[in-house]
Amino acid sequence: MPFNYYFFLSLAFFFIGIIGVFPRRNAIIIFMCIELMLNAVNLLLVAFSKMHNLQLGLDFPNIGSEAQVFVFFIMVVAAAEVSVGLAIIVMLYRNTHSVDVNFLNRLKN
Amino acid sequence: MNAIILTAAWGVIMMFGGVFFKSKATPKYWAIVGILLAIAAVFAEIGYGESYFNVDLKGLLHFNSFNLTFIAVAYICTLFFFLLNGSDIEKVGNHVSEYFALIFFVLCGVAIAATYSSLLTLFIGIEILSIPLYILTGSDKRNLKSNEAALKYFLMGSFSTGIMLMGIAFVYGGNSSGTFLVANMGIGQGQLPVLIAVGLVLLLVAMSFKVSAAPFHFWTPDVYDGAPTVFTSFMSTIVKAAGFMAFLRLFDNVFGAAHSQWITLVAIITAATLFIGNITAVFQQSVKRMLAYSSIAQAGFMMLAIFAINDTAKEGIVLYTAAYSLATIGIFAILIKMNDYTVEGFNGFGKAYPLPAVAATVFLLSLTGIPLTAGFQSKFFMLMAALKNGQHTWLIIFAVLCAAVSAYYYFRVIQAIWFKEATTATSVADPAVFTAAFKTMLVITVVLILALGLFPECITNWLHY
Numbered sequence: 164m165p166f167n168y169y170f171f172l173s174l175a176f177f178f179i180g181i182i183g184v185f186p187r188r189n190a191i192i193i194f195m196c197i198e199l200m201l202n203a204v205n206l207l208l209v210a211f212s213k214m215h216n217l218q219l220g221l222d223f224p225n226i227g228s229e230a231q232v233f234v235f236f237i238m239v240v241a242a243a244e245v246s247v248g249l250a251i252i253v254m255l256y257r258n259t260h261s262v263d264v265n266f267l268n269r270l271k272n
Numbered sequence: 273m274n275a276i277i278l279t280a281a282w283g284v285i286m287m288f289g290g291v292f293f294k295s296k297a298t299p300k301y302w303a304i305v306g307i308l309l310a311i312a313a314v315f316a317e318i319g320y321g322e323s324y325f326n327v328d329l330k331g332l333l334h335f336n337s338f339n340l341t342f343i344a345v346a347y348i349c350t351l352f353f354f355l356l357n358g359s360d361i362e363k364v365g366n367h368v369s370e371y372f373a374l375i376f377f378v379l380c381g382v383a384i385a386a387t388y389s390s391l392l393t394l395f396i397g398i399e400i401l402s403i404p405l406y407i408l409t410g411s412d413k414r415n416l417k418s419n420e421a422a423l424k425y426f427l428m429g430s431f432s433t434g435i436m437l438m439g440i441a442f443v444y445g446g447n448s449s450g451t452f453l454v455a456n457m458g459i460g461q462g463q464l465p466v467l468i469a470v471g472l473v474l475l476l477v478a479m480s481f482k483v484s485a486a487p488f489h490f491w492t493p494d495v496y497d498g499a500p501t502v503f504t505s506f507m508s509t510i511v512k513a514a515g516f517m518a519f520l521r522l523f524d525n526v527f528g529a530a531h532s533q534w535i536t537l538v539a540i541i542t543a544a545t546l547f548i549g550n551i552t553a554v555f556q557q558s559v560k561r562m563l564a565y566s567s568i569a570q571a572g573f574m575m576l577a578i579f580a581i582n583d584t585a586k587e588g589i590v591l592y593t594a595a596y597s598l599a600t601i602g603i604f605a606i607l608i609k610m611n612d613y614t615v616e617g618f619n620g621f622g623k624a625y626p627l628p629a630v631a632a633t634v635f636l637l638s639l640t641g642i643p644l645t646a647g648f649q650s651k652f653f654m655l656m657a658a659l660k661n662g663q664h665t666w667l668i669i670f671a672v673l674c675a676a677v678s679a680y681y682y683f684r685v686i687q688a689i690w691f692k693e694a695t696t697a698t699s700v701a702d703p704a705v706f707t708a709a710f711k712t713m714l715v716i717t718v719v720l721i722l723a724l725g726l727f728p729e730c731i732t733n734w735l736h737y
Contacts, residue, residue: 177434177438184431193427197431200435200437200438204437208441212450214445215450219450223450226450227450229451229452230441232392233392233452236395240433244399244403244426244430244433247403247407248427250407251407251422251423252423254410254413254422255419255423258413258414258416264427
């Protein structure tokens, strides 16, 4: 499949993520949209890695492998973020019995 | 390398130490010992090039006197933070040694974000810096304001991480070298390829988010206001400065050759940050919230370094880190002791507690940028860097005008301290909180700020070691 397909697919995921973040009120849905953004980046990085390898792989066989390692780092960091983020959401739920972000307006003045 | 390994290891020690420490005061002393060891190790590395850990970095991190001096300055400011605020961290909750452990992990992130030489380590550094802070922001678990601040900070922080990663992916894709190593990127002068230009804008947006530059600053006042005050003090100083360090190195080393193509964009962001930060700070009643907006205003001044990108800017950002962090940590340390966080809460403070009041005055004067203080020298370096750059001179005039506006809200607090009588029957602060040790630390901080104001070269000379 041509590289462009992957490129536009991941851009579409990324924009669905961005568009999902702003109008949503449920903290968990916002969080899912952010995860979607990160995974769109993962897809794009792998696609770019393959693209670089197809272009220059004959001269430099290892070119492009860095991006695939980067994807693992993103996964690990995303997992760390999930653990912290869900803990924060649970803490909020214990205090307010809601995960609605519009409920949070104590700091606006 | 010393700094990264020592702080990470000390974080683990503090975390497990929580099981064994009997008294609530013990972790503070362990933390002070840890940060002293880290400072000594950093100085050994600057002075003698001595790294105690032999790690094959594969070019992922790069150490030079500029990075290392920045780390040393950030760690010394953290030492002052521990000495001034150590006993206030104990009051946040029951998990004192965990808070210190998280702070040490942040410091590890500071060192990585300051020394990265690959976009991979930039990402890792920024994340290690941010994730413990989300927890620290929400550490006051029963307080809804703290919860709200933590959730906002977390959502905005991970959102900007997503944007930063997209920027990195675009820069990687547009670069035919197929590497994340900064040294091999080779983004030259001339028209940037579309992919790299988009990546640059995305990285600019993401880094502006992290350092709270306008128009991406909207999370800052809420988060700084809601977080426990001790941690606000930490994240508005050392962490923000580390964000700037990463920002500066990214735009210097990766996109430096294409300076002329993004300079206008950065100039607009700088002007907007200065304007919004200063103007909104004028209308704040709470000193804590005022300091949150003033941290946006000061970020505008630090943005001048990214606007200029030259040697003076590098000297300036290290000096600014020292001046701004010391003054802000000092004023927050006094603010925590107050019974009332509004400006009126400071009424009659000068009569009741002369020595802390003098210290608070010096901190505020330094933040304003009055000559003889470190704040003046750091602002001077920033303006000089921008002037040497030669383009967009209107920005310098605008920055000076904004500094004049900032005098209004800082002087309002000074006026409340010295020239207003206490209005309410309740005392300004509990006398017991101003212990002799705390007062001594305040005096040392004041002396250091004045010394840096007179002899800024004692920091800037380290850069050329």
